[in-house]
Amino acid sequence: MMNSDGTHWSTDMALFAALPGGRAVIDWFGFVPSFHDAELDRLELARGAASMALRAFRMTEAVDAKGFFVLDKHAVVTLHFSDVTGVHLTGIAASILLEVGIRRVAVAPTGFSTCGGPNVGDIEVGFETSYGLEGSIYAREVSFSVDPVR
Template sequence: MSSTDWENDQTLFASLTGGQTVIDWFGFCPRFHDASLERLEIANGNVLLAIHAFRMTDELDKHGRFICDRHAIVTLRMRGVSGITLYGSAGSIIFDLKIRRLPSDEAATNWKTCAAPVKGDIEVTFDTSMGLYGTIYTKELGFGLQPMPK
């Protein structure tokens, strides 16, 4: 697995199917901090992640808590998955989710049961505040957005 000392590729994010819609909804390229992982499906070389995300404003409610708005279920649909590493328990609160294209075959080591990710694959890495974390490598990534009532 590669180091996560890199930033989200916002140009890539916006260019992916549904990526600009997600950016427009939140008003920025989200990192999904404090979002909850609602669903993870792995089947036939594809992965679906469903995340309950929101925007945290700088406004406070009467109890002194930050007001969160723009709630939505954001789905990440990955086709042609070339590698997966997951750790932890099934429930998960995301700390940070990053997306980039692999600049080289840096992920090609330690893959004993598959061909391994290669340069140009998309890397989706998510860290956790609690629960599941890991990295998924894929040939194709698209987003879906379903706004939710508060």
């Protein structure tokens, strides 16, 4: 994930594990996922809350007969945002993600002309795309649910 000054940041793994449902996501995949190549299945914003569902998987080191990496551990991982304090999105709705980053806001971002915007201590979920929608959602609380896809 890129900061506005061009520096790179990535998920705060301790924060990810401490968020409600974070340990279940880690247990399912075996690590803190970056959600590379996950599909943005759904994004909903309503009355100060939001949810973002990602169709995700684990890429193994094994290759199939056609030379493609074997994918397993398919799941829909949903991020639930309570008390959303800011949203910045750009692109189109169909989206394949490059990376998702999760961290606490250390310096309140600017540019929220229609609301107060995020505060220091809020949680930022930023996502970059290979194709489609990207941006950040800021909230006071974030939790996860993981629904395996068989």
